[in-house]
Amino acid sequence: MPYFTLDTSSLRHWLTEHADLASRLGGNPEDWMIREVSDGNLNTVFIVAGPDGQLCCKQALPHVRVAPEWPMPLQRALYEARYMRATADAVRPAAPELYFYDEEMFLLVMECLTPHxxxxxxxxxxxxxxxxxxxxxxxxxxxxxxxxxxxxxxxxxxxxxxxxxxxxxxxxxxxxxxxxxxxxxxxxxxxxxxxxxxxxxxxxxxxxxxxxxxxxxxxxxxxxxxxxxxxxxxxxxxxxxxxxxxxxxxxxxxxxxxxxxxxxxxxxxxxxxxxxxxxxxxxxxxxxxxxxxxxxxxxxxxxxxxxxxxxxxxxxxxxxxxxxxxxxxxxxxxxxxxxxxxxxxxxxxxxxxxxxxxxxxxxxxxxxxxxxxxxxxxxxxxxxxxxxxxxxxxxx
Amino acid sequence: MPYFTLDTSSLRHWLTEHADLASRLGGNPEDWMIREVSDGNLNTVFIVAGPDGQLCCKQALPHVRVAPEWPMPLQRALYEARYMRATADAVRPAAPELYFYDEEMFLLVMECLTPHxxxxxxxxxxxxxxxxxxxxxxxxxxxxxxxxxxxxxxxxxxxxxxxxxxxxxxxxxxxxxxxxxxxxxxxxxxxxxxxxxxxxxxxxxxxxxxxxxxxxxxxxxxxxxxxxxxxxxxxxxxxxxxxxxxxxxxxxxxxxxxxxxxxxxxxxxxxxxxxxxxxxxxxxxxxxxxxxxxxxxxxxxxxxxxxxxxxxxxxxxxxxxxxxxxxxxxxxxxxxxxxxxxxxxxxxxxxxxxxxxxxxxxxxxxxxxxxxxxxxxxxxxxxxxxxxxxxxxxxx
Structure with a gap:
């Protein structure tokens, strides 16, 4: 899938096409509650909650989130995924688990940290x-x-x-x-x-x-x-x-x-x-x-x-x-x-x-x-x- | 061309298929004098002399040349080519010119240094x-x-x-x-x-x-x-x-x-x-x-x-x-x-x-x-x- 910026609606659709992730949420797609919680300077972050569990979805934007005129290569999401993979075994449980990384969407799907x-x-x-x-x-x-x-x-x-x-x-x-x-x-x-x-x-x-x-x-x-x-x-x-x-x-x-x-x-x-x-x-x-x-x-x-x-x-x-x-x-x-x-x-x-x-x-x-x-x-x-x-x- | 170890005969053939290199040698392939001059521990080296010029051809072997039981990845030739390219402009003329690098044959063709x-x-x-x-x-x-x-x-x-x-x-x-x-x-x-x-x-x-x-x-x-x-x-x-x-x-x-x-x-x-x-x-x-x-x-x-x-x-x-x-x-x-x-x-x-x-x-x-x-x-x-x-x- 070529890159596009996800919103709550397209993320819901994207998740339905990833059975492993959907099954972590449980229930039906229409039951999932999706809210954007972007907080850092660079990316969009969504929390998705289903009857059986929650997911945190973080997508890179092609620019600095808080300064849209400042372009920023999407590739950074790949390095975050690589970092999580390179350190996960050593630091567990001190980092969220990475469930999935979509190389084309520059999207990380990981353990949701609540009520952290x-x-x-x-x-x-x-x-x-x-x-x-x-x-x-x-x-x-x-x-x-x-x-x-x-x-x-x-x-x-x-x-x-x-x-x-x-x-x-x-x-x-x-x-x-x-x-x-x-x-x-x-x-x-x-x-x-x-x-x-x-x-x-x-x-x-x-x-x-x-x-x-x-x-x-x-x-x-x-x-x-x-x-x-x-x-x-x-x-x-x-x-x-x-x-x-x-x-x-x-x-x-x-x-x-x-x-x-x-x-x-x-x-x-x-x-x-x-x-x-x-x-x-x-x-x-x-x-x-x-x-x-x-x-x-x-x-x-x-x-x-x-x-x-x-x-x-x-x-x-x-x-x-x-x-x-x-x-x-x-x-x-x-x-x-x-x-x-x-x-x-x-x-x-x-x-x-x-x-x-x-x-x-x-x-x-x-x-x-x-x-x-x-x-x-x-x-x-x-x-x-x-x-x-x-x-x-x-x-x- | 999948990798194989060159000898004087197959190198002559390989050179005939590379017009730019052949033209540096001049004359006809049968006029070219090819001799192996391997000296280092790792590779085979040939000097090819034609009527118009000479070439030095260096091919990686899948093992240490002087210790055939010691395997050695062919990929090293790629790093030598990269090194020559990364430094050529800065050091010229203190290194031989790299004319061609064949990624599949792990073969470097470069300026021949004679009578050095x-x-x-x-x-x-x-x-x-x-x-x-x-x-x-x-x-x-x-x-x-x-x-x-x-x-x-x-x-x-x-x-x-x-x-x-x-x-x-x-x-x-x-x-x-x-x-x-x-x-x-x-x-x-x-x-x-x-x-x-x-x-x-x-x-x-x-x-x-x-x-x-x-x-x-x-x-x-x-x-x-x-x-x-x-x-x-x-x-x-x-x-x-x-x-x-x-x-x-x-x-x-x-x-x-x-x-x-x-x-x-x-x-x-x-x-x-x-x-x-x-x-x-x-x-x-x-x-x-x-x-x-x-x-x-x-x-x-x-x-x-x-x-x-x-x-x-x-x-x-x-x-x-x-x-x-x-x-x-x-x-x-x-x-x-x-x-x-x-x-x-x-x-x-x-x-x-x-x-x-x-x-x-x-x-x-x-x-x-x-x-x-x-x-x-x-x-x-x-x-x-x-x-x-x-x-x-x-x-x-």
Whole structure:
């Protein structure tokens, strides 16, 4: 079937032609309740409910959903399907199950997550059950362990490089919106609020900062350590009580492991900037993330490895791993800083700032995010342990 | 045409069916002189001479040519063709022109290099015109500049990652024969000569060395800086007077730039071990290589760049580049050490040792190569400039 944009009516028809999916819904097509719940920037999402079950249907649009004049190749849905397939066995049940991918319709049909809500919304409503970050740490450890050179024969990573390097349309977004635009005047950056103009100008004139960003640009494109989610912010996570799921893997690319960690921590840290009374809560989540990530990664690597470090015995592997974790933490600090800045003054800012009770509070929160982000980027290479990162975040 | 192994007769027939190629030869098919000149480990190579010109025809065999029981996917010829196409414009005239690639016959038809000879043979016969290493330095600078993140929009490198990551059969050879086997007892390692047994045992028991090799294994697979030749030893270079050409790019992969540099310098250094009276000559070549590589790379990067360092002005780019060159030199030292060891005790050793006048000299030369190689691997990360590398090579 050649591609066309689905609506509730054509989706109903499409589902009737896919018996496996229809049988998950049960009943008759006319019984199915279909509603559009599109929330992200890029795609249309439908929830379909039948008497026996529900489905989530996500279709790529040929343009950015929230900016129709910005074309966006449909192919990104394929990379999301590939990412889900490449990581499913390792991360189950921390991601929705992919039931079907339609290559021509660029449509993913997957497990419907109800009554889950998006972590960012839950945080804003102060409704997230504490400890969710441990699940995310475990998720990152498991997904990168399944795909890295130090844990798998190199042919596994080579295949992933081959399969994901074509995902340039979305990687271009990362390169521009996270790694470049916020640090220079750029038409894609929304106009900054007046009270922040001098902060933004200073940041865009900060040469040492640009140098440090250059190092992170190089890390992102050169250090192909493992398969990344590539967009692991609090809007890419859904949860209900202690059931935490990672969604929206369309930015998947082989890259530095600290990129996934850094984006996640950056969004937690932004929340703490916007809601200073929740600093202790966020601090505990950050500690839970890193502790869970490192413990899970250490445990997984005990069960054998890949071509890298093949000559080393267990003692030496442990030492190499600790050095590796430190270098991941340095990347994490740097990418965390980038994310805090881009979500504050770049395209696609975060809703967390709506928590600020007054415009002055909001300006203060944003200023803190910009200052913290710059400090993280500038000092990333000096980080030796999580306390150093917490200190840079002023969360000690 | 389904694949079959060509001989002189079937190649003559195949050429008659390719008018463009036949016209380069001129005359009638029966006038063409065809001789097999296979020399490397993997392929059959024919030189075809007609009244108007010559062709070099290289066909992949389904097994290692010198070890028929070792199967080897034909697909490697495709990667060599892709490498030649990806780098031709940048490196011309330092590589033979590719005239035609037959995807079904896994056959490359290219410019015939006569009266060129292989650099390794020329070195052994003491017949290489000094200064050839400057051409190689320029070649490496040009090929990696055409393909790296710091010089091109990231989509260029992403496409190359997509096109070359499937070259796993030959990368597996690199991973095993260079990065792993020489450092452990392994059936692929030829039996060491008796006088070297204790040296080999010590090397295979050297835990700090294995740790340092582990770091290089990680660099090779993770640091995808640019498109590498992947097998840049003195047997992959042909020359006639000052006309220097790089051939045999079938190991091409995206990787750390220091890998190409290190393999080349490692083979020069091995030659100096085998022929100690030529140390000054080799030292001069090493200096010429590095000076030519760095000068050419600096000059090329003046004409604009890629997404990496896009925020930096010229002064800052120069500083970032100098740091980058130091890190390339550190990789170079490490991979140089690996190459010296694998070509001395691993599979596919080098003919340079035939220069040693007595068996005792040969043992001494090999011992020196092993000691130098270990020192380079262990101290690679301390290197700050070429003098440090020359000191490790005892060529100061």
């Amino acid at each position: 809500e998006v972590l960012r919304s839950a945080l804003i409503r102060d409704d997230a059950q504490p400890g969710f970050s441990a699940s995310i740490g475990q998720y990152v450890a498991r997904s990168v362990h399944a795909t890295s050179w130090i844990s798998r024969p190199f042919e596994v990573g080579s295949k992933l490089l081959e399969e994901f390097s074509g995902n340039t349309a979305l990687t271009r977004i990362t390169v521009d919106l996270i790694l470049t635009d916020p640090f220079r005047p750029c038409s894609r950056n929304p106009e900054a609020e007046a009270a922040l103009l001098s902060d933004v100008t200073a940041l865009q004139d900060n040469k040492p900062l640009h140098r440090a960003v250059g190092v992170l640009q190089d890390r992102f494109l050169t250090a192909r350590q493992a398969l990344l989610h590539g967009d692991l912010h609090t809007g890419s996570i859904m949860l209900h009580r202690d059931d935490v799921r990672v969604i929206d893997g369309e930015f998947a690319t082989m890259g530095p492991i600290g990129f996934d960690c850094g984006l996640y921590l950056g969004n937690l840290a932004l929340h703490a900037c916007a809601a200073p009374h929740k600093q202790d809560f966020i601090r505990t989540e950050i500690i839970a993330f890193w502790s869970s990530f490192t413990n899970e990664f250490r445990a997984l690597l005990k069960t054998g490895g890949g071509d890298v470090w093949a000559l080393s015995d267990e003692t030496q592997r442990e030492e190499l791993l600790e050095n590796f974790l430190t270098s991941i933490l340095q990347d994490t600090a740097g990418f965390c800083g980038l994310e805090m800045i881009r979500r504050t003054i770049g395209f696609a800012q975060v809703a967390d700032y709506t928590l600020c009770p007054t415009p002055e509070n909001r300006t203060q929160a944003r200023r803190k995010a910009l200052q913290t982000g710059q400090r993280l980027i500038l000092d990333a290479s000096t980080v030796q342990n999580l306390s150093d990162v917490l200190a840079l975040l002023t969360l000690v | 000879e292989v650099l390794r043979s020329a070195l052994i016969r003491d017949d290489a015109q000094p200064g050839f290493s400057a051409s190689i330095g320029q070649y490496v600078a040009r090929s990696v500049h055409a393909t790296s993140w710091i010089s091109r929009p990231f989509e260029v490198g992403s496409k190359l990652l997509e096109e070359f990551s499937g070259n796993t059969a030959l990368t597996r050879i690199t991973v095993d024969l260079i990065l792993t086997d020489p450092f452990r007892p392994c059936s692929r390692n030829p039996e060491a000569e008796a006088a070297l047994l204790s040296d080999v045992t010590a090397l295979q028991d050297n835990k700090p060395l294995h740790r340092a090799v582990g770091v290089l294994q990680d660099r090779f697979l993770t640091a995808r800086q640019a498109l590498l030749h992947g097998d840049l030893h003195t047997g992959s270079i042909m020359l006639h007077r000052d006309d220097v050409r790089v051939i045999d790019g079938e190991f091409a992969t995206m990787g750390p730039i220091g890998f190409d540099c290190g393999l080349y310098l490692g083979n020069l250094a091995l030659h100096a071990c085998a022929a100690p009276h030529k140390q000054d000559f080799i030292r001069t070549e090493i200096i010429a290589f590095w000076s030519s590589f760095t000068n050419e790379f600096r000059a090329l990067l003046k004409t604009g760049g890629g997404d990496v360092w896009a925020l930096s002005d010229e002064t800052q780019r120069e500083e970032l580049l100098e740091n980058f060159l130091t890190s390339i030199l550190q990789d170079t030292a490490g991979f140089c050490g690996l190459e010296m060891i694998r070509r001395t005790i691993g599979f596919a050793q080098v003919a340079d040792y035939t220069l040693c006048p007595t068996p005792e000299n040969r043992t001494q030369a090999r011992r020196k190569a092993l000691q130098t190689g270990q020192r380079l691997i262990l101290d690679a990360s301390t290197v700050q400039n070429l003098s440090d590398v020359l000191a490790l090579l005892t060529l100061v």
